[in-house]
Each structure stands twice: as structure tokens, then as C-alpha cells.
Amino acid sequence: MAVEGNQTQVRPRSFVGTAPGKVILFGEHAVVYGQPAIAVPVTDVQARATVTPLTGTDGIWLLAADLPGFTDDSMGRRYRLDDAESDDPLRVAVELALAAFGGDTVRWHGGTEPRLLITINSTIPIARGLGSGAAVATAVVRAIAGHLGQSPSPEEVSRLVYEVEKLHHGTPSGIDNTVVAYERPVYFVRGEGVTQLHAGSPFGLIIADTGKASSTRRVVGHVRSRWKADPDRHQWLFDQIGDVARQARTAIEEGDRHAIGRLMAQNHHLLVALGVSSPDLDTLVGVALEAGATGAKMSGAGWGGNIVALVEPRVTSDVADALSDAGATRIISTTVG
């Protein structure tokens, strides 16, 4: 931003914000009930938002250019912010960012109202537990902040994106916006500060997609109604998952890959008992283990989406091939640490 006299003016320049995907390694669902969870960013997939000043057209326009699973139209969906529903997540992300970073008070290059095109691209599959919603919102918030000459901290970005996450999830724990905004492995407890996690030694992951979309809001709602119907059993399951996540933190910090793998298996069984896995997820977990993975579990809300497997380099391609043969629609291979 340039300052002219007493007035701050937005420079007419484009700005790009990006954000990675994420995968939850331990603690999904139980994290909503106060237990710890561990998640890592997945930089192999990314969301990207580009803010471009417009001349001659009023208002803010959104172009969802390339969101996998969001639109079949390669030309994308282009709409005016004011015409979107008031709870449209992209609209809310833009409005929150403009309010947080001074968009209401600056003098825009075209006058008093912003004239912007915000183009969104993402390689993160939607509704597969890879943090697409949080990543798109993070990219939008960063692009608008950058356009307004601000560089917000991860904490600030995470706080804004949490508000958008509420539209996707209903009662989000906050783990998605946290890991995506910090872009670091995190040990997360709802309502507490973020602990960044340092892996004692790097480890490889394979993320394999069942090809089935799943609504986090629906699965989280299902768990909530089961918990209300049988609080003792569910509290016990949440406590067990929390114990696994606490042990996993130590195993990751110590670089004990066998312990990490064993704990992933335990976590998967507890999620099966919670009723959030599916035959497809169970099949891919079994296939990964049979092909030599050190550990495997479903990841995210469940009933679809992805599994995550811990792999040593010598078995990575065997596990990836076996998962493809078993019907996984997409394989991502990544390293933590």
C-alpha cells in the first residue's frame, strides 16, 4: 500500500496466496471432544488464490477456476460476491479478510469500493479429508492480506479461517485451519495453543483416495448423536484415541517409526468402533499393510475420503501399486520432517 497525504491507497497489483493440503495422522473425531490430535501439511497439493485489480467493472468477482469436484465446467464458476449466499464460504473468507486487513478503510484504485477479481485454483480434492476448505480459505485470506500490503501471522490467518470452517463443519475442532495456516506438523488440543511437532527422523506417507466424497458435517453429526445416545461408551473411545495420540507424539518426536505404525493401527480400530470407517477404507488399510506399510489408518471424518499409510522407502512403490490395483483413485506420496 502507498500513503498519499493522509490517505492510504491500494496499489493496483496482483497478489497470490497459497496454502497446502493436510492429513490427520491421529485423533480425528476425539479432537472435537477435547482430546489431542496430530496433523501434517501436505505440500504436494495446494490451493491458490490470485487477487487481480479490475478496471471498468465494479465490485468483487470470484472465479472458482479449477476446484476438483467443485465444478465440471473447465471455465469454472464466476460470480459477483454480492450475489453469493451470505454463508457462501468464499464470500465469508473474502469479507473477513477485507475487514481484518483494512479493506474497509483504504482508498481503492478505482474509488471507494474494491474492484477485484479473485481467481481460485486448487489441486486438493474436495470432501476427502485433505483440508480443501481450509486451504482455499487460507489462500484467499493471504491473497487479500498481501494485496492490502499486510503479512499476517499464521495465528491470525488460522483464526479467520476457523470462522469459515464453521460453515463447512458446523462444530470444527480447529485442527484443519491450524495445520494449514501454520504449514507445520502440529499437536493440537481444541482451545489450547498450538504445539509444533518436530519429527525425530523423517518418515514417508502414502495417502490413498477411496474416490468417495464424504461430508464432514454429516459424519461429525452422526458421532455426536451416537455420543448423546451412549455417552459412556463414546467417552471411553475418545479417551482411548486421546491416549493413542499422546503416545504418537512421543513416537514421532523420537523417530520411532514402528511405534508410529502400531499406534496408527490402534487408532484405525478405534475409529472403526466409532462407526466412521467404511468397507472401502478398511480394504485400503488392509491392502497397504499387506503390501508392507508399517502402519495404516483412515484419515479425516471417514465414510469416504482417504487412508494414510506409513511407508519405508523400500516399500513405497509396492504399497502405492497395491493401493492403485485395489481401486484407489489417487495416490499422494509425501515425506514428513
Ligand code: PMV
Ligand atoms: O475435514 P476432515 O475430513 O479432515 O475432518 C476433520 C476432522 C474431524 O475431527 C472429524 C472434525 C474436526 O473438526 O476436527
